[in-house]
Amino acid sequence: KLESLAASLVNISRLENSMITLNPEKTDLTDILVGVVNTVYHKASGKNTEIVTEDFEDVEVNVDRKWTVEALANILDNGIKYSPAGSVISIRVNKLFSFVRIEIQDQGIGIPKEERNKIFTRFYRGTDEAVKGQEGSGVGLYLTRRILEDQGGTVSVRPAAGGGSIFAVQLPLG
Numbered sequence: 001k002l003e004s005l006a007a008s009l010v011n012i013s014r015l016e017n018s019m020i021t022l023n024p025e026k027t028d029l030t031d032i033l034v035g036v037v038n039t040v041y042h043k044a045s046g047k048n049t050e051i052v053t054e055d056f057e058d059v060e061v062n063v064d065r066k067w068t069v070e071a072l073a074n075i076l077d078n079g080i081k082y083s084p085a086g087s088v089i090s091i092r093v094n095k096l097f098s099f100v101r102i103e104i105q106d107q108g109i110g111i112p113k114e115e116r117n118k119i120f121t122r123f124y125r126g127t128d129e130a131v132k133g134q135e136g137s138g139v140g141l142y143l144t145r146r147i148l149e150d151q152g153g154t155v156s157v158r159p160a161a162g163g164g165s166i167f168a169v170q171l172p173l174g
Helices: 002-016 029-046 065-081 140-149
Strands: 025-028 050-053 060-063 088-095 099-105 154-159 165-172
Touching: 025 029, 025 065, 029 050, 029 060, 029 065, 029 088, 029 099, 060 065, 060 165, 065 088, 065 099, 065 140, 065 165, 140 154
Parallel strands: 050 088
Antiparallel strands: 025 060, 088 099, 099 165, 154 165
């Protein structure tokens, strides 16, 4: 846990002080999503969580592959962490005019309305007892937001019908 926290703090410091240089390049979205799922596969398998990606037409996005994978993996990791065992996490892709929208829907505890913007700030952890009972430092979604915004992207969250959350990520097309 301590190693993970230290690594996250180092990444935050490097990102905030421009020591991490994001190198956007044209990359297939499929390649990024495969990297994301591979990053969290072991954790998902351990909770018997299924990750389902709906069919989509591959597109090129103009992002730094390594850091974008990390940003999206943070969202998926939280979905696994806060969803009950045996859940399904869905990934949907929708190509729009100048960007692509990726929605990651979990079956987790959800995020209260008053906390939806706070979760993207540094060191914020929710007030729900289920959040307090899980390990975490409150930096994952902050890093996600910074990485995506520094590449011209965005991230937001809304409640899912029937419970859970839908994280919407927008990335610039290549």
